[in-house]
Amino acid sequence: MEPVIAVRNLTKTYKKLDAVKGISFEVEEGEIFGFLGPNGAGKSTTINMICTMLQATSGDITINGFDANKQKNRVRESIGIIFQENTLDEKLTANENLMLHCRFYKVPKSKRQARITEVLEIVDLVEKRKDRVETFSGGMKRRLEIARGLLHYPKVLFLDEPTVGLDPQTRAHLWEYILKLKEKEGITMFLTTHYLDEAEISDRVAIMDKGEIIALDNPTALKDQLGGDIIELSTEDNEKALEEIHEKIEGAEVSVKDDTIHLKVASSDAFISSFIKTLNIPITKLNIRKPTLNDVFLAFTGRQIGEPEDE
Ligand SMILES: Nc1ncnc2c1ncn2[C@@H]1O[C@H](COP(=O)(O)OP(=O)(O)O)[C@@H](O)[C@H]1O
Ligand SMILES: [Mg+2]
Numbered sequence: 001m002e003p004v005i006a007v008r009n010l011t012k013t014y015k016k017l018d019a020v021k022g023i024s025f026e027v028e029e030g031e032i033f034g035f036l037g038p039n040g041a042g043k044s045t046t047i048n049m050i051c052t053m054l055q056a057t058s059g060d061i062t063i064n065g066f067d068a069n070k071q072k073n074r075v076r077e078s079i080g081i082i083f084q085e086n087t088l089d090e091k092l093t094a095n096e097n098l099m100l101h102c103r104f105y106k107v108p109k110s111k112r113q114a115r116i117t118e119v120l121e122i123v124d125l126v127e128k129r130k131d132r133v134e135t136f137s138g139g140m141k142r143r144l145e146i147a148r149g150l151l152h153y154p155k156v157l158f159l160d161e162p163t164v165g166l167d168p169q170t171r172a173h174l175w176e177y178i179l180k181l182k183e184k185e186g187i188t189m190f191l192t193t194h195y196l197d198e199a200e201i202s203d204r205v206a207i208m209d210k211g212e213i214i215a216l217d218n219p220t221a222l223k224d225q226l227g228g229d230i231i232e233l234s235t236e237d238n239e240k241a242l243e244e245i246h247e248k249i250e251g252a253e254v255s256v257k258d259d260t261i262h263l264k265v266a267s268s269d270a271f272i273s274s275f276i277k278t279l280n281i282p283i284t285k286l287n288i289r290k291p292t293l294n295d296v297f298l299a300f301t302g303r304q305i306g307e308p309e310d311e
Pocket of ligand 2: 161
């Protein structure tokens with residue numbers, strides 16, 4: 001099967017900055033493909049190049065069989081985009097916003113109203129169709145934008161940080177809609193996020209940092225790659241505890257964040273539990289967990305997602 005999106009050696013160079021540094025990847029039909037990375041990683045730049053909103057400096061992009069550099073209109077007709085910032089007209093009603101989009105995408109007049117109802121049903125906004133967007137909550141606006149992105153039956157839906165700025169409950173709710181879409185309509189989805197839990201929902205995740213893809217696989221495989229368990233502990237004297245850890249565990253993989261020591265071990269087996277018992281510094285907090293995608297990012301970059309880099 002042909003991939004829906006194929007990207008080869010894609011770069012974007014601004015005056016002083018290589019925002020995207022020659023990345024390559026493919027997206028399969030029907031999958032949720034996630035781009036995970038901190039602010040400034042190059043996620044939006046990449047998405048905008050694939051969507052033909054931004055000219056690439058070099059590289060090839062094929063999407064739905066069209067060349068994004070040469071067949072911009074064909075690409076645009078075949079995709080839906082939900083941008084990072086709100087692009088609805090607040091003074092218009094939900095229906096008017098969607099109608100505009102129908103005209104823009106040349107949905108035949110006779111089909112417009114039915115199609116609008118159809119997409120509003122997907123995001124539970126049928127009752128609000130005549131209300132002005134300025135009266136909507138943040139979550140409702142996002143849902144309306146998703147509805148708009150679906151109006152012209154796109155094969156691929158792009159979502160750039162779809163839930164940024166929403167409260168956790170609204171985020172979870174919005175995700176239900178997105179997953180429903182994947183199931184019902186079989187749409188391929190390409191999303192960017194810096195939220196770990198959102199990346200977890202993806203079928204495959206590309207972890208991006210400083211314009212490069214540093215890892216790409218399904219979330220489980222990415223975490224399995226790290227293996228083992230992570231022990232988080234706080235002690236009455238972390239400095240001394242660290243010394244002791246290095247003394248007793250050869251090649252210990254340790255890092256300290258805030259007042260917590262993170263210790264990566266092959267497994268939280270008998271050795272480590274007995275070690276903790278014999279630690280001479282009293283432990284004030286202890287937690288054993290499996291690696292997360294943040295740990296994967298940490299392993300590759302030495303920092304956490306969302307943690308600014310040391311200058
Ligand atoms: N128009 C522009 N001119 C110069 N630099 C830009 C421009 N747009 C983005 N950048 C820079 O490119 C890098 C990647 O940005 P972006 O793709 O928006 O990252 P992300 O979406 O992952 O947060 C950042 O360092 C950003 O400052
Ligand atoms: Mg962005």
